[in-house]
Amino acid sequence: MNAQKKKNPRNKETSGLDDLDAILMEVELETRKKAVAAAAKSTKKTGKGQGPNNKPPPAQTKSLSEQFEEEVKDLVPVDEQFPDGNFPVGELCEYTAKADDRTAVNRMTNEEKKSLDASYEETYKDFRRAAEAHRQTRKYARSWIKPGMTMIEICERLEAHSRRMINENGLKAGLAFPTGCSLNNCAAHYTPNAGDTTILQEGDVCKIDFGVHVNGRLIDCAFTLHFDPKYDDLVNAVHEATNAGIREAGIDVRLCDIGETIEEVMSSHEIELDGRTYVVKPIRNLNGHSIGPYRIHAGKTVPIVKGGEQTKMEENEFYAIETFGSTGKGYVHDDMECSHYMKDYDLHSEHIPLRLARSKNLLNVINKNFRTLAFCRRWLDRLGETKYLMALKDLCDKGIVQAYPPLCDVKGCYTAQWEHTILLRPTCKEVVSRGNDY
Structure with missing residues (x-):
């Protein structure tokens, strides 16, 4: 990975999205969530989890990461080899x-x-x-x-x-x-x-x-x-x-x-x-x-x-x-759209005030799971994080997290x-x- 530090962490490109982009993406994610909830509610009305033909509902689809983790679960890790x-x-x-x-x-x-x-x-x-x-x-x-x-x-x-x-x-x-x-x-x-x-x-x-x-x-x-x-x-x-x-x-x-x-x-x-x-x-x-x-x-x-x-x-x-x-x-x-992010290694983020509760929560997630290692949005999704784009942008704007957009x-x-x-x-x-x- 060629992690080159950005010279100006406080511009629009640092976070890989502007405020409007972040809001629209949050709305899209919320819409998807409501659609899933509505589908679940409709299923419940058909009779205690039974479908219209008295068939049990299909099993919940696993995410790609869950599917592939299931695929490799029996492999022997290197430290055990x-x-x-x-x-x-x-x-x-x-x-x-x-x-x-x-x-x-x-x-x-x-x-x-x-x-x-x-x-x-x-x-x-x-x-x-x-x-x-x-x-x-x-x-x-x-x-x-x-x-x-x-x-x-x-x-x-x-x-x-x-x-x-x-x-x-x-x-x-x-x-x-x-x-x-x-x-x-x-x-x-x-x-x-x-x-x-x-x-x-x-x-x-x-x-x-x-x-x-x-x-x-x-x-x-x-x-x-x-x-x-x-x-x-x-x-x-x-x-x-x-x-x-x-x-x-x-x-x-x-x-x-x-x-x-x-x-x-x-x-x-x-x-x-x-x-x-x-x-x-x-x-x-x-x-x-x-x-x-x-x-x-x-x-x-x-x-x-x-x-x-x-x-x-x-x-x-x-x-x-x-x-x-x-x-x-x-x-x-x-x-292109940014996917790579990394906490600034030299920055003491505890001295930077964060007003947004979601920003504080996201920073805690980053510290717990990645520390100063690079991460991507898919990994935040995998951890169950939702509605984090505005918080991520806030951390980028404050220089706590650096964005690393695709280099072309x-x-x-x-x-x-x-x-x-x-x-x-x-x-x-x-x-x-x-x-x-x-």
């Missing part, structure tokens, strides 16, 4: 030497570094458990995602499996952020809201970006799905660029050097679509980022173009290395994404989310 707590280790890479000797080397056999490495073992185990849950869920998802499915169905089914694999347990283990399933020119931050009827098409390029966590240790990992081989060159270019960024990353490596490497690799690729040739462009205002406990973006950004920060990566930092490529302008802007390049273009989480351990670099698939 590995009861000794020794989860699979990711890809281990020795730090490579640079011409100016900046990069940390010869650490795998250094006894001091090995001892320091061992002291962080419990943290690494949390990451590895989350990574294994991610691997198993994405393998499962790739086996059934196909054109003709609604985006809501895809997200709800994937999230149900992910919750089961991570053995969801409040804030101790669960989903790290909403499932992104951005299509075509939309590069990031799209997940369907309730009522979204978007259907995955044969000609779509879909970025599946989802995360899980254990004790706030987040795995942020993404891949691109496409069903038409004409997009192979785009998808492969971005995949290669992500791997190049991972190879370049390491202790004492400057962030700008990683961006330069990524841009060089990605821009060396071209794709021909419908008789026209495009250079694959890095999306210059999207980037990778450092990861902290319960914090998807911990302060450092990893550019995917040259000319970024001179800041260096440091020992025992954790990063999401992600790249985005486009056949468009290589620049994204806010577009120009219409008609196509974008791709690949991402892995890496641990800069004292002894080596561990690509903890690496799997046999990518």
